[in-house]
Amino acid sequence: MLQTEHPVLRKFYYPVIPMSELKDGPKPITMFGQPLVVWLDEAGKPAAAVDRCCHRSAKLSKGTIRNGSVVCPYHGWAFNGEGKCTYFPQSKLENPPKVYKIKAYRCEERYGYVWVALEEPLTGIPEFKRFGEPGFRQIHEFYHVVNCSGLRMMENSFDNAHIAFVHHNTFGDNNDPIPAEINLVQNEWGFEMFSEINVTNKLNKEVKAINVESDETVRTTHSRWFMPFIRQTDITYPTGLVNSIVTCVTPIEEGSCMLTQFVFRNDTEEQVPAEKVIAFDRAVVAEDLEVLESTEPNVALDVTQRLETHMYSDKPGIVMREMLLKLLESHGERETLPQLNPPQLYKMEILDPVKEQ
Ligand code: FES
Ligand SMILES: [Fe+2]
Incomplete structure (x- = not known):
């Protein structure tokens, strides 16, 4: 696409x-x-x-x-x-x-x-969880260009398998590469995903103050995908701290987007200054972009075309592809598939992770 x-x-x-x-x-x-x-x-x-x-x-x-x-x-x-x-x-x-x-x-x-x-909208501006909820503040985090496609950025936000590798200097653990289980529920304009993710706290002492007291903790996450390029990940820590991240990617051209990110949190500026929250998330996003900006912007939505391989934990990204493909087709549009160089078709049996369940 x-x-x-x-x-x-x-x-x-x-x-x-x-x-x-x-x-x-x-x-x-x-x-x-x-x-x-x-x-x-x-x-x-x-x-x-x-x-x-x-x-x-x-x-x-x-x-x-x-x-x-x-x-x-x-x-x-x-x-x-x-x-x-x-x-x-x-x-x-x-x-x-x-x-x-x-x-x-x-x-x-x-x-x-x-x-x-730009055109008559099919659905409204997303209603974000925590907005206006008593005890929550909103922190503006980023507004800058990223050089990857919106879909690559979106699927990364729901990809539990990359945490151990990409984020091993911030909250991942590369000794624990098995991705956390997910529970995914589709709706008309996206899906909700629930997951309990074990995380570490390696960045520095300041960051430790942001998230947890100890070196390891668990994130109880409720993430939502709003088609096509918006997500909210609502994270609750055992301490009761809620850090609810909204990430929006607005396509500028092929291969570039404006990234807008903000968070809702139920702590105070005195407890954790906004600049420390931003510094942590900046480090995390920089880790993601290091990889994402190396990916090809044209993502094949139709997995039956065998242009990418998939694994079981890729389910959110596969559902995104399926839902976007349906959206395109229901409006009489067809995707332009990427051309692999050299041409290659991957084996079909590893393309259907649903069968792996
Ligand atoms: S008024 Fe002349 S170019 Fe705009
Ligand atoms: Fe990431």
């Missing part, structure tokens, strides 16, 4: 920028290869439109804001959140001509981020 090639993937909301980054004017973002300008209107609500003036194609993100409209830096035309030209300084006409307009997109503020859907 080439992530920017499928119109159906544009029918979801994605976070595109933290609200705090819009305070000083319009900003450019790119999603699915489409450059957009994002800004705040008079009421402080976010707006998004194509980052191209209909007059001479200047980038509106280089402009300013006037009465809630984005003002083109070239000749000063201003456009509101519906894309309508609201001000046309070269004419004394009260209303600018109707043809002066740009394409605007559905845009909402949620959880402190701007969410955009």
Whole structure:
């Protein structure tokens, strides 16, 4: 699947920028290869439109804001959140001509981020567990580009088998490579997964303060996948600490995404400063990216094509492939399969982990 090639993937909301980054004017973002300008209107609500003036194609993100409209830096035309030209300084006409307009997109503020859907969304912005729950704080962690595909990033979040290898310097144990069991329950727009994962605490003393008192503990996890590229992993430790991580990957181009991550926690800034929480998760994500950015961005959804091999613990990633393939097919779309070099077809019997159960 080439992530920017499928119109159906544009029918979801994605976070595109933290609200705090819009305070000083319009900003450019790119999603699915489409450059957009994002800004705040008079009421402080976010707006998004194509980052191209209909007059001479200047980038509106280089402009300013006037009465809630984005003002083109070239000749000063201003456009509101519906894309309508609201001000046309070269004419004394009260209303600018109707043809002066740009394409605007559905845009909402949620959880402190701007969410955009390029097409009529099939489902809403995910309702995250812990949001607004008494005793929980929200910490913004990351907003940066990652050079891998959204699906590779997503399946990694549900992959218990990589922890012992990729994370052996932070919370994994490479002497214990057997992945924790999972219980996976599908729903209309994704799945829920439950797992008890034994983890270590190797990074440093500061990190120890974040998670647990001892060197080893167990994470009781309730993870949710929201199609196509959002997950929440709600982790409860034996101490009662809850660390609930939300990871969103918004495709920019093939092979690149904007990673937005934030957490909800039921401790306080005095107990564990936000910067220590961020430092730990930054170390963990850096370990993942070291590997993920080496993977091929075009992921074959159709496992019967025998372009990858699988093992039993890959079930979440296989369910993702199956559900995404169904989504594509139900919208009349077909995936472009990767070409292996040299060409190779893997054996079928190791491709169906369901039979291994
Ligand atoms: S290019 Fe935008 S007003 Fe002329
Ligand atoms: Fe990981």
